[in-house]
Amino acid sequence: MKIVIGGQVEKKEIEALIKKLDPTIETVIKSDLEAAMAIKTGQADYYLGACHTGGGGALAMAIAMIGRDQCETVSMPGKKPQEAKVEEAVKNGKKAFGFTGDHMDIAVPMIINALKNKQE
Numbered sequence: 001m002k003i004v005i006g007g008q009v010e011k012k013e014i015e016a017l018i019k020k021l022d023p024t025i026e027t028v029i030k031s032d033l034e035a036a037m038a039i040k041t042g043q044a045d046y047y048l049g050a051c052h053t054g055g056g057g058a059l060a061m062a063i064a065m066i067g068r069d070q071c072e073t074v075s076m077p078g079k080k081p082q083e084a085k086v087e088e089a090v091k092n093g094k095k096a097f098g099f100t101g102d103h104m105d106i107a108v109p110m111i112i113n114a115l116k117n118k119q120e
Helices: 011-021 032-040 056-066 083-091 101-119
Strands: 002-007 026-029 046-051 071-073 096-100
Touching: 002 011, 002 032, 002 056, 011 026, 011 046, 011 101, 032 046, 032 056, 046 056, 046 101, 056 071, 056 096, 071 083, 083 101, 096 101
Parallel strands: 002 026, 002 046, 046 096, 071 096
Antiparallel strands: none
């Protein structure tokens, strides 16, 4: 599995968290445009990004490049990630996931677990 990390905040921290959860996952930090293009061209499997709203800077370029139907806002200010919604998004084929930087420690494990369960 290859994950590109875009968004506006916490990129290195997101990458470190993914590596801590599963060192076999390949990660690359890119600009939003490069990360979204990597998904569009099949160079990466999934996109994770964080910003202060969970959907704006985290997902704007992914939405523009691969379409809203491929993207999921996992959390927003005052709205924590919900495991059932993350699992549903993965099951429905979403490839890009956005969340707020302060929810990173909850959102990233939920997303990674859901993606790994899908592969099994």
